[in-house]
Each structure stands twice: as structure tokens, then as C-alpha cells.
Amino acid sequence: MSSYADRLSALREQLKHDRLDGFVVPLTDEHMSEYVGAYAQRLGWLTGFQGSAGTAAVLPQEAAIFTDGRYTLQVRQQVSGDHWAYVAVPATSVAGWLGEHVSDGGRIGYDPWLHTRAWVEEARKALAENGAELVAVERNPIDAVWADRPAPSPDTLAVQSDAHSGKSSAAKRAEIADWLNERKADAVVLSALDSIAWAFNIRGTDVSHTPVALAYAIVNSDGTADLFVAGEKMTDAVAQHLGNAIRVHERSAFAPALEALKGKRVAADPERAVAAIFDSLDAGGAKILQLRDPVVLAKALKNPVEIAGHRAAQARDGAALSRFLRWFEATAPQGGLTELSCEERLEAFRRETGVLKDLSFSTISATGPHGAIPHYKATEESNLPVERGQLYLVDSGGQYADGTTDVTRVMPVGEPTREMRDRFTRVLKGHIAIATATFPAGTTGAQLDGFARRPLWEVGLDYAHGTGHGVGSYLSVHEGPQRIAQPFYPGGQALEPLRVGMFLSNEPGYYKAGDFGIRIENLVLVIEKDIPGAEQTMLGFETLTFAPIERTLIESSLLSAEERTWLNAYHAQVLAILSPQLEGEDLAWLEAKCAEI
Incomplete structure (x- = not known):
């Protein structure tokens, strides 16, 4: 589209088609990453903002972009004040702004693969106080109007050798298994890309400047794991490195696998796992333990x-x-x-x-x-x-x-x-x-x-x-x-x-x-x-x-x-x-x- 104003207009038309009165556009991906691949740069495509943290909220007559103090000057240079209000966070939250600006009975859409459950609960409460509703969408409306949206990277995985990592993937997964057994848990969901890269000693090129690959993982209490990654990313060397204790599935099989964990005690990180992950675990009847991803601290303590x-x-x-x-x-x-x-x-x-x-x-x-x-x-x-x-x-x-x-x-x-x-x-x-x-x-x-x-x-x-x-x-x-x-x-x-x-x-x-x-x-x-x-x-x-x-x-x-x-x-x-x-x-x-x- 010829201009950011055109893109905003196109999104508003799509929202009408979807029977929505607004939509929230965060700068993240389905892994809650800070830096994201080109396919997930929805905020930049819509507004022109090139920072690494921000959110937009679009209503029929208003639109706002939310940034912190690092971007006070930058957002004004890159995003038109003719179409967007500049809102500073954390002084004003996205949920709070929506609650004040949405009309009574409004339906505000969100992509459950791009928000935490805590954000969803906060926004739902803020909207309810004004008689409005938060609605999960099955397809992101940005994707419907972004005609030339890039595809996710097809690049293959690479092995991070023990000579550089200092510890084998088997040893790391054994430590995760010990963590699970201490908590009487059956499995933990890993959705943060750097956690998966660290736990499996693999790297990728799916995100500019961060050597990670688009994947999900479930690590079990016996040290085995299920890795969900596009089949085109696998090589013989990576398959040999992963070994028989790691079962590899297509990335699209992740949500069904979560729903299959009925009756299991499953740990998931409320800060790093998106709302859709919790929704899938709930739908399948798993007992959810909201705990910090065990890789986070282990990864931070360098050997x-x-x-x-x-x-x-x-x-x-x-x-x-x-x-x-x-x-x-x-x-x-x-x-x-x-x-x-x-x-x-x-x-x-x-x-x-x-x-x-x-x-x-x-x-x-x-x-x-x-x-x-x-x-x-x-x-x-x-x-x-x-x-x-x-x-x-x-x-x-x-x-x-x-x-x-x-x-x-x-x-x-x-x-x-x-x-x-x-x-x-x-x-x-x-x-x-x-x-x-x-x-x-x-x-x-x-x-x-x-x-x-x-x-x-x-x-x-x-x-x-x-x-x-x-x-x-x-x-x-x-x-x-x-x-x-x-x-x-x-x-x-x-x-x-x-x-x-x-x-x-x-x-x-x-x-x-x-x-x-x-x-x-x-x-x-x-x-x-x-x-x-x-x-x-x-x-x-x-x-x-x-x-x-x-x-x-x-x-x-x-x-x-x-x-x-x-x-x-x-x-x-x-x-x-x-x-x-x-x-x-x-x-x-x-x-x-x-x-x-």
C-alpha cells in the first residue's frame, strides 16, 4: 500500500468486516520475543515505527501508539501525529487507554498468540468496566490486509557444539527433568526461542541478529522432549545431534499436542508463554502450573x-x-x-x-x-x-x-x-x-x-x-x-x-x-x-x-x-x-x- 495512512484505513475496513470495533497490535511474535522476524513486524508495517518495543491500538475514529521513554523522540519522527496519538508507558497502559476510549458495547480484537494471559485479563477487566468486550481472533486482521507479508524464514537449524556450550543438551534436559520432578510436574512448555536454543544446543537464523529458530518444545520429566519445528529446517546433522530422546514434529502440531496433555501437570511461564498456549492447555484438561521457565535462570548462569x-x-x-x-x-x-x-x-x-x-x-x-x-x-x-x-x-x-x-x-x-x-x-x-x-x-x-x-x-x-x-x-x-x-x-x-x-x-x-x-x-x-x-x-x-x-x-x-x-x-x-x-x-x-x- 502506498502510505501508512492507507494501511490504517485498510485495517479499519478489515475490522468492520470482522465485526470488530478495534484491535491491538503489539510488537512481538508468538514466542513473546523482543526482536522478531520480518513476518511478525506488524507494528512497523502498520505505523512505520522501527523501535524494538511498542504497541498500537486502533479504534474506528482514534488510534494510539504506546512507547516507553527510550522512544519518546523516535516515535514522533517515524509515526505520523496526524493519524496516531503518542501515549507514554508505563504512565498509561494499553488496557487503561482502551477502557477510557472504547464505546459502550464495543468489541476489541486481540491475537491470543501475541499477548500474555495476564494482559488479556487486564484488558478484559478494563473493557468490561465500560461495557465493552475483548475478543480473541482466529486470524490476525493485519495479516489479512498485509498483501506482501514475508513468509517465516525457511533457514535450517545449526548445532551449537558442546565445545562452545560447555554442557550437552542431554545434561541440560536432565536438569530440567530434575526441576520437574521436584515440583511433581509431568512436563514443561518452552516457548521462548532462546530457551529452546539453549536447552537443545541448537541455533538458527530466523530472527535478525539473534541466532534462534522458530520452534516450540515440551520437555518431559524423564528428560525426553518433543520439538515442534518446520520439517524443512531439519538436517541430518541436526537430527543426529538431537538423538532418539527428542521427538521432532511439525510446528503446526504444537497446539494439538498441548490439548493432548489431559490430566498432566504441565508447567508454563506466564511471562513468556502466550495466552493461546494456556488456552490450549485448558481446552485439553491439563493441570497448569504457572512457573517461570526453568531455562531462564540456568541460561543466565554462564559456565x-x-x-x-x-x-x-x-x-x-x-x-x-x-x-x-x-x-x-x-x-x-x-x-x-x-x-x-x-x-x-x-x-x-x-x-x-x-x-x-x-x-x-x-x-x-x-x-x-x-x-x-x-x-x-x-x-x-x-x-x-x-x-x-x-x-x-x-x-x-x-x-x-x-x-x-x-x-x-x-x-x-x-x-x-x-x-x-x-x-x-x-x-x-x-x-x-x-x-x-x-x-x-x-x-x-x-x-x-x-x-x-x-x-x-x-x-x-x-x-x-x-x-x-x-x-x-x-x-x-x-x-x-x-x-x-x-x-x-x-x-x-x-x-x-x-x-x-x-x-x-x-x-x-x-x-x-x-x-x-x-x-x-x-x-x-x-x-x-x-x-x-x-x-x-x-x-x-x-x-x-x-x-x-x-x-x-x-x-x-x-x-x-x-x-x-x-x-x-x-x-x-x-x-x-x-x-x-x-x-x-x-x-x-x-x-x-x-x-x-
Whole structure:
């Protein structure tokens, strides 16, 4: 269709045909994924929004798009205010908005394969208070009007070797079986794509930048499992890897299999399994145990093989990033660079490693005012030239068979202003506060988040996103359950205790709308701290990411002696780890960047 306005009109016509007075369009898939395949990009197709989190609600005369603080600027640039109202979450919920705007007796449709049961119950209650009804649809009306909707990826599965995973699928399934038996449960439903990839030691290319395959699984209390995946994805190597204890079925057989679990005690995760899964289990007469997917925590606690692989991936990735930063510093002041050309050059440096599988997310290559959009994505339409006087922010990462990386650096083009240096240094102080934090076992990310914000809070500043997210092992760049965030920021409550073996990002920032953005991001590993005389188990972080932090942006007078010591020690590590991989001008540049401050 020629325009987003046409698409909205077509959807409204389809809703009339379906006898619906509205419809809710979330940005997810039938696995509650954060990043989804092209076939599931319904929100982007309908509205033009290119962020990774959002929802739309369409009524006959009104339409609203709901986004959090990360996308306040971006949504207004990408989605027409002529046709859509901008609504901020969590201040206003989708269900609450519907309850206030729907007409008496209205029928609001939803796709039960794209919402949790908790959302359905919340929305149903909000609508009922206004005499309206929530209606599950059998076919998503977006799909009916999206004529050229892509098909799901046909790509085949790949085996993730034990040499990279550190534990066999049989051993992982045995642990899941133990978990089930402890709870007197017969089976657990796995619907999160990264959980399935981890449990079966398989990977795929069905979602851009996340090495997962579209599949469902049921793991039984005897350690056997049923895997539901399109037959075209199977290969002889994968079949041999899976073995006789895993029965493979077509993906379309999943819902009937759930309905066949009559009388069984079946665990399903209310946060990760969609409403349709619970509906199918109910229809078949299963006894449902609403429990967190047992893979979630097991996957987050990295084993020694995964940790060693991650260190290798970080060293390799840090060298590629450093080569890019040197190239940028030498080239940008001459003019001619754009956000997209920088993005392409950075990817080329990573590909020159010879082992890059994919990027770990769409690179955020943002200059000047675009840096103030935390999750900005450059397009042909938005692409800005890199100019003198600007700050250039690049948030990027790679997917390697041995690890997933995510790192953000900021570079000035020409001489930075005093304000830029002050803000950058305050962000750096917050970053160091997290990197050097010591805390008792049982501490949550929510308790640590304020450490990163204090230097900004002291001068009345802040940033509207969490400080850290979990990271997978050649899996999702955003992985739960661990986070470092205030409870009200999107992505979970950040109330999971941090445990030894968890990977997290450390990424405070500052954003001046219309001018510049700053974020300094490294990945860290939760470790146990050996403190003489300690009366309880104490934890801290080991920094895993190595790339220079731009010294010309640092106002050293704002750093304490301890902060300066940390920075110098960090740069000494950067030099030691990266210098064997660099030579010539790249090596000389790195040595200068890592000199003591």
C-alpha cells in the first residue's frame, strides 16, 4: 500500500468486516520475543515505527501508539501525529487507554498468540468496566490486509557444539527433568526461542541478529522432549545431534499436542508463554502450573566454557572496534562521512575477523541530535552527515559462536564543548561506580541502579532507560532475568538477585534532545569478591569489554583519585589484551589512547 495512512484505513475496513470495533497490535511474535522476524513486524508495517518495543491500538475514529521513554523522540519522527496519538508507558497502559476510549458495547480484537494471559485479563477487566468486550481472533486482521507479508524464514537449524556450550543438551534436559520432578510436574512448555536454543544446543537464523529458530518444545520429566519445528529446517546433522530422546514434529502440531496433555501437570511461564498456549492447555484438561521457565535462570548462569568463550569474543571484537575508532578519528574531521557509511565501515572491521556470524543488534550509529535518541536506527531517509562540533555515538555488537558482544563508545568530531566534557565525565563516573561496586549476595539490580545515576542526579540530570541488561552466550543480546534498572523502567522489575556467572551490560547515559547523546557501555561478569574479614558472601563485577574510552571527552578534574586509578588500570588492560591483535598506525593510536590520565 502506498502510505501508512492507507494501511490504517485498510485495517479499519478489515475490522468492520470482522465485526470488530478495534484491535491491538503489539510488537512481538508468538514466542513473546523482543526482536522478531520480518513476518511478525506488524507494528512497523502498520505505523512505520522501527523501535524494538511498542504497541498500537486502533479504534474506528482514534488510534494510539504506546512507547516507553527510550522512544519518546523516535516515535514522533517515524509515526505520523496526524493519524496516531503518542501515549507514554508505563504512565498509561494499553488496557487503561482502551477502557477510557472504547464505546459502550464495543468489541476489541486481540491475537491470543501475541499477548500474555495476564494482559488479556487486564484488558478484559478494563473493557468490561465500560461495557465493552475483548475478543480473541482466529486470524490476525493485519495479516489479512498485509498483501506482501514475508513468509517465516525457511533457514535450517545449526548445532551449537558442546565445545562452545560447555554442557550437552542431554545434561541440560536432565536438569530440567530434575526441576520437574521436584515440583511433581509431568512436563514443561518452552516457548521462548532462546530457551529452546539453549536447552537443545541448537541455533538458527530466523530472527535478525539473534541466532534462534522458530520452534516450540515440551520437555518431559524423564528428560525426553518433543520439538515442534518446520520439517524443512531439519538436517541430518541436526537430527543426529538431537538423538532418539527428542521427538521432532511439525510446528503446526504444537497446539494439538498441548490439548493432548489431559490430566498432566504441565508447567508454563506466564511471562513468556502466550495466552493461546494456556488456552490450549485448558481446552485439553491439563493441570497448569504457572512457573517461570526453568531455562531462564540456568541460561543466565554462564559456565566456565561460556565465560572463556565470551572473553575470546570480547578481545576479538574490541580489536575490531578499536580499528574503527581510529579510522573514525582520522576520517571524520575531513567530512564526507554519514551515519550509514560509519555503520557499514564498523561492520566491515568486524567481518574482517573471519568469524563474525551476525551483528548482535542493529547498530546505533548516531551523530549530533540523533545521539539523543537512545535506540536510534539510521535509515536512508534519516541518514545525517557527520560534522565538526558533533558527538558521534555508536552502540554495536557482534554474534560469534563463542560469545555475544554489546559495546557503546562516543567520539567527538573536532573540539568538544565544556558541556559535552562535563556530561561525558559524569556518565563515566556512573559507569565506574557500577564497575567497582561491591555488594552482598542477594542484591538486586534495582538496588545498584542509583550508583550509576548519582553523578548526574547531583546536577539535576538523569536518563530514561535502565543501566544494564543481561546478555546471552551466542544468543539474545538482551537476556533476563537479571537487570540493573529502576523498577519503573521497561523490561522487568529488576528484582532478580544478581548471581555469580551472570553477564550484564553497564551503560549509563545522558541525552540532550536536539543536540547530542552520551552512553558508555561495557559488559561485566558477576563474580565473588574475596574480602578479608567479610562476614557474608560479597559480589562484584569483572569488566569483560575492552576498547578505549575517549580521553578528550574526559574532564579529569571531576574524577576522584579512585576513579582515575580505575580508568588507568582499565586502559592498561585494554592495551594488554588488544595490542597483540593490532599493528602499525592502529597500535600506535591505541597506545596513545591508553596512556595514563
